[in-house]
Amino acid sequence: MKKLLIYMFLAVMPIYAFGQDPKYKTLDNVYYYDSQTVDQTDYMKQKCLVDIYYPESKAKVPVVIWFHGGGLTGGKKEIPSALKNKGFCVIGVGYRLSPKVKAETCIADATAAIAWVFKNIDRYNGDPNQIIVSGHSAGGYLALMSVMDKSWLKKYNIDSDKVAGLVPFSGHTITHFTIRKEQGIPGEQPIIDKWAPLFHVRKNAPPTLLITGDREKEMLGRYEENAYFYRMMKVVGHPNITQYEMDGYGHNMTEPAFPLLVDFVSLKSKVN
Numbered sequence: 001m002k003k004l005l006i007y008m009f010l011a012v013m014p015i016y017a018f019g020q021d022p023k024y025k026t027l028d029n030v031y032y033y034d035s036q037t038v039d040q041t042d043y044m045k046q047k048c049l050v051d052i053y054y055p056e057s058k059a060k061v062p063v064v065i066w067f068h069g070g071g072l073t074g075g076k077k078e079i080p081s082a083l084k085n086k087g088f089c090v091i092g093v094g095y096r097l098s099p100k101v102k103a104e105t106c107i108a109d110a111t112a113a114i115a116w117v118f119k120n121i122d123r124y125n126g127d128p129n130q131i132i133v134s135g136h137s138a139g140g141y142l143a144l145m146s147v148m149d150k151s152w153l154k155k156y157n158i159d160s161d162k163v164a165g166l167v168p169f170s171g172h173t174i175t176h177f178t179i180r181k182e183q184g185i186p187g188e189q190p191i192i193d194k195w196a197p198l199f200h201v202r203k204n205a206p207p208t209l210l211i212t213g214d215r216e217k218e219m220l221g222r223y224e225e226n227a228y229f230y231r232m233m234k235v236v237g238h239p240n241i242t243q244y245e246m247d248g249y250g251h252n253m254t255e256p257a258f259p260l261l262v263d264f265v266s267l268k269s270k271v272n
Helices: 002-017 042-047 103-124 138-148 177-182 222-235 254-271
Strands: 024-031 049-055 061-067 089-093 126-136 165-169 208-213 241-246
Touching (some): 049 103, 061 138, 089 103, 103 126, 103 177, 126 138, 126 254, 138 165, 208 222, 241 254
Parallel strands (some): 061 089, 061 126, 126 165, 165 208
Antiparallel strands (some): 049 089
């Protein structure tokens, strides 16, 4: 797998480096909850915000929703520079953090943000039929949980199978260690329950690209978690899932992995 990764990495570089229309706009701090139906708190107003980076072209383009990492306890919304000027919209999502809220609230916020994108992205030249959900570490976990467990988006009358793709970077596929910590379970003790993407493997989930660091350098068996998720998705008959291991890179492998995400978006847009 490692040699295959090297060749594929080189193969996507021309796509990654190819510049698009330089005319983009950024809109910061858009609140994504419906204030008429959700009781707001000052903390929600501070954290439940998205930044929107989009091309001025009127043509509808793919959309990448990006969730930041930080163990569900830290970090802030971001639009990675490696995803700019690539011909698609990028949505950087902020969400509430543990211990101010239970970690499951992070999933609720992530889902609300995805629902907002589905309902509003056409105003920013984004195509709601080409929404890819991605993120690093805790963000990868949120991407997986909010889509794999169909009950979350169902609350917004959205079928999660309408998501065009899932691309978690080094995301937990077992129950997140912060959720385990809240239950008094140490990070070295893995569990798989309803808070684990692995619990929700299914044949009709969106096309998925799993990316992790080197198995010998990753955090707490993150590669092996993803390998198990990959295998079980294959077992249930999922037709379109791939796993890449970034040879020589540890958990913070985002920069060399971004070209794979860009390539994934490019291939999805050609299909559509």
